[in-house]
Amino acid sequence: MSRIGRNNGRASSGAATPFALVAAACIVAAAAVPAHAQPSGRDPAFSQPSVAPGVDYTVPTRAEIKATLDRIRDHFVKATPYRIIDVKTGAPIADFSKPVKDAGIDTRDGEYNDWTYSMGVVLAAMILATEVTGDPSFLAYTLKDFDFVFDHLDYFRAQAAAFGPQRLGYGRMFDMRELDHCGAIGAALVKAYGKKPDPRYRPMIDVVADFISNRMFRLPDGTLGRPRPQPVSLWVDDFYMSIPFLAQMGKLTGEDRYYDDAVKQVIQMSARLFDPATNLYDHSWFANATYDPKFFWGRGAGWALMAMAELLSVLPETHRDRPKVLDIFQRSVQGAAAVQGPTGLWHQLLDKTDSYLETSASAMFTFAIARGVNRGWLSPVHGPVAQTGWKAVAARVRLDGQIEGICVGTTAAYDAVYYYNRPTDLGAMQGYGPAIMAGAEVMTMIGQFDIERVNNTFHYKARKR
Amino acid sequence: MSRIGRNNGRASSGAATPFALVAAACIVAAAAVPAHAQPSGRDPAFSQPSVAPGVDYTVPTRAEIKATLDRIRDHFVKATPYRIIDVKTGAPIADFSKPVKDAGIDTRDGEYNDWTYSMGVVLAAMILATEVTGDPSFLAYTLKDFDFVFDHLDYFRAQAAAFGPQRLGYGRMFDMRELDHCGAIGAALVKAYGKKPDPRYRPMIDVVADFISNRMFRLPDGTLGRPRPQPVSLWVDDFYMSIPFLAQMGKLTGEDRYYDDAVKQVIQMSARLFDPATNLYDHSWFANATYDPKFFWGRGAGWALMAMAELLSVLPETHRDRPKVLDIFQRSVQGAAAVQGPTGLWHQLLDKTDSYLETSASAMFTFAIARGVNRGWLSPVHGPVAQTGWKAVAARVRLDGQIEGICVGTTAAYDAVYYYNRPTDLGAMQGYGPAIMAGAEVMTMIGQFDIERVNNTFHYKARKR
């Protein structure tokens, strides 16, 4: 069904619902309506078309979602090279007995084997996909990728000892200097460690924990910041670059200090970045700007919502500040739902309908909202936001598993022109993990609720048992 | 004059106002300006065109409005079948001596003879049109329609007694279960009763009064709600589905309790549905969503403004809470005026300029604002909002009297995609009554004010006597 709300639409929950009822706002019970009743004097030829004729306003099936996830996984399986090369010549390294300065992982086709925050999201998302679908192939990708990293870690350690950290030699693992170097992929590593307690994982997990807890730049009040682009800066991206890892460490170790730090980041970052007038997140905050410029960059807010969803997923119900996190999460969702675009995607600048529809933010909101609905942090009324979000994200997954419309890497900038004009790129990895997570969580959602199509929209009800 | 604000524009109030004066923000009295003075070095070829070249930015004439109203009325007169049929075969019912189960009114071409809330607005609007134009034909349509209903009521009562209420047998009159079943058309019936004290009308009026006052679902604080789509829901539509009737009952009976209840609905619905940040009305509120999703659906807000206008039209000047209602009305108008679109129409989602321009909301705002200006509830500065609103609505009335661009029936939904993509339909009756009311009230407005065209815009001044 390619157009929505047409007169001949039928309820998905059994009884037919002819248009006349809809027009009268459901005046009588559907059962009383003769199926042939025709609506009043309308001539479809003069009906104004939907603004988004390609919108597919339906409930996705489990099979449909699985097929989309499979395409994305297949792309990763096929594209990941698992190769060490001479980065200057491209020739494979055959002899690993002693390090070569120019050795590096092969990233000529992408960052697949690299230790990056965006691959971290992909690797965590694959774990979730296996948990939800039962198909072990997703998790297998994650473990194979981490194995590749750890299989070559000693080699690159030796390279770094001999020549200093090299760009494509996992330097971020030895020379950790940014949350981008460790938080997201560290969280994925803790999750992988839960599936396969590889003895090589834990020491690296502890390195990350020490870096985030003790060594990373913070504001005087303990908020994780960055010394760039301004001397004291906050990036909303750092919600995800720190909080999921801290949350996973809380779960792994049972130590409250990790949960406390994660909660503190939510509260204190939000105090500076959450805009209560719009319920949207500003991309960045600079201590040296009295009235900080506000740019509601889609993916930035997406990181925040995903991070809160990750935290709420493991934070003990009894944690003193859980209600505060929940409140911020719920308000953020209110803001996000209000600015969803006509096709189900969100805009590059969330409040600017003339900015392009961006895939990664859309996937992130979809995941976070579906997770919230599934776990009871949100009213089921939010289900259709995630449902429409997923349908629109899925429409951007190509047959070859690559995903269109993902904004490339984006710094904390100062002008709307920058944000409006960030290009999109099939190789922008930031959207891939969120797309997988969104699909997996929406699959859980449609399995968990009875979804009634009444009056041409969808009503999520707790499943009758 | 198809473009506005052109340099050669002339004041409608007498003196020519060449552009140079305008550019200098009216530096000298127009009388001092030589008519041939040319503006400075401008080359029309390089002027950027108006964004909306079809905009007709002029004061409508009485005759022009009357012609539009005539076209709509003629459409109703022509399209209303006044026929009872076998709803399964379409064959006319000839024998009314005993009821037939499948007998029903003929709605194959529309809901014209039906007892619906949207026909209620049409029937009330026709009464207003006669009051304003002096042409009795509009009122005649209303009375003929009500006569048809009451002429067949006993037949359908017998049918319902024999077979239970049937969908096209005025079942909503015997089996009242929703405000949609009675409030708007009940208000029209009270108004008709004021024109023709038909003894059949009053008992039905009392049934409606009893239903709304005593039987309809309410929140613990007395706010009229609905048990759907969520167990405890508010719909902004219910402003109009209850308040005009309560207001008319206050006028009819002189009993304060009706006024008090109407006022209570305005205040208590607004507390949950009016968004003070934007001065717009959210379509719905669900008790089970902590932070309710906000969708500023045009027609929803239109119902609220029309209902307040109806209430203020009859609420005693001395009513204790009249200032509160007036305050809410004025703030709502501020919000509506701020989001009027480039052609004079409002958007389907009021705050989303990428949602389509919708006719019914536009007509509703136009009526409510013109009424407010006419009755002194609003400063005359709001006159041009109603004027431009009417011109744009009128442009959507086809030569055959059908109206384009009206959003079809719309439920309380959960996602922006739904609202963005509601289709429009020539048969969507919800916009017809408001269009008639808008035209009638704007006709009153242009007759009541001296409208000066100065500096290419319109200044409404109390008529000099």
Added chain:
Amino acid sequence: MSRIGRNNGRASSGAATPFALVAAACIVAAAAVPAHAQPSGRDPAFSQPSVAPGVDYTVPTRAEIKATLDRIRDHFVKATPYRIIDVKTGAPIADFSKPVKDAGIDTRDGEYNDWTYSMGVVLAAMILATEVTGDPSFLAYTLKDFDFVFDHLDYFRAQAAAFGPQRLGYGRMFDMRELDHCGAIGAALVKAYGKKPDPRYRPMIDVVADFISNRMFRLPDGTLGRPRPQPVSLWVDDFYMSIPFLAQMGKLTGEDRYYDDAVKQVIQMSARLFDPATNLYDHSWFANATYDPKFFWGRGAGWALMAMAELLSVLPETHRDRPKVLDIFQRSVQGAAAVQGPTGLWHQLLDKTDSYLETSASAMFTFAIARGVNRGWLSPVHGPVAQTGWKAVAARVRLDGQIEGICVGTTAAYDAVYYYNRPTDLGAMQGYGPAIMAGAEVMTMIGQFDIERVNNTFHYKARKR
């Protein structure tokens, strides 16, 4: 470089910054990156194009700005007629021995020799252009223009004595009745007096001072208002029609009362016209409208920001209320930066992305923000807003020095349709002065800061000395 943020973009600050780094949010120091590293699997053919492919996201050079300013100046030099004519016949006046009723300045090609507020901005802007560029030709234009006015003032005084003030005979100088008649051009005259202490200037300066301080319409609290279009009206335009002059008078005379009055206007006009929800300025305020309609007309807000910038430029650091003015200015800049459009221009209605991109407002914001950055009133993070603003304004300056996209004169109106549909005109002088001021101030800005291009955006740092 006509597209921004492309993968092959190079940092302007020395080291190459390949895309992969950007995508990973600057993971390692640029120096460590092999220049040939290729980003991951991206195929430019599938990249979504920028929404504004014509955007030139670069730092302008001093020469480039100078060339644009030269074109505008050349246009004025060429177009200004310096002619007195019979305004009915167009024939030149040869005999100035006794006044002729129909004599007037020749404005057939524009208001170049006229005494208008918009020429006032041009004349002040030319002075600034000479100060910044060192090229005396801009100031020369201003002085020649003022000389022409004062050379003919006695003639027109005699004409006015004989026949009453005539429209093209500098009547506004004898018969001052509006802030539009004196404030902006008065401020330019004070600035010109600082360059050339012509004895004819000072008496006229004092006439203006007396008019604004003692004779102009004010609200009871001293706020400068207008008795039109409503009996008690405020226009945000009057920020610029009064404050720069008052500020210059404070500087000229050293008398606090001028500064005090200027500060009072900022605070009291803002109390009525500044919208704290959006940090934008409403165009007008009417005492007779309880809830004033809000239209965030671009140029209106532009006048406010420019006026505050002019005041802060001369207001003593020690003035008691300087922090209040600074606070309002900073918040206004926050609001303006948030609504800059995709090309660097601002919209005709600032909050409406479907209204056209308008040049004069853009130039005004650009000037005010650049001035704020240059003088330390704003964090340097705002530099790119002014930079992108200027690039976009400059792209609208034609080869012949005329400027496209300037909204014509615009009154305080009552409906969005009016504002949306104001035409633009090459002869709309209101944008020319601001464009010159914007260019001059951005030239200062790029000379004052080290601008690093990192991660495809621009970082303004205090110049290393």
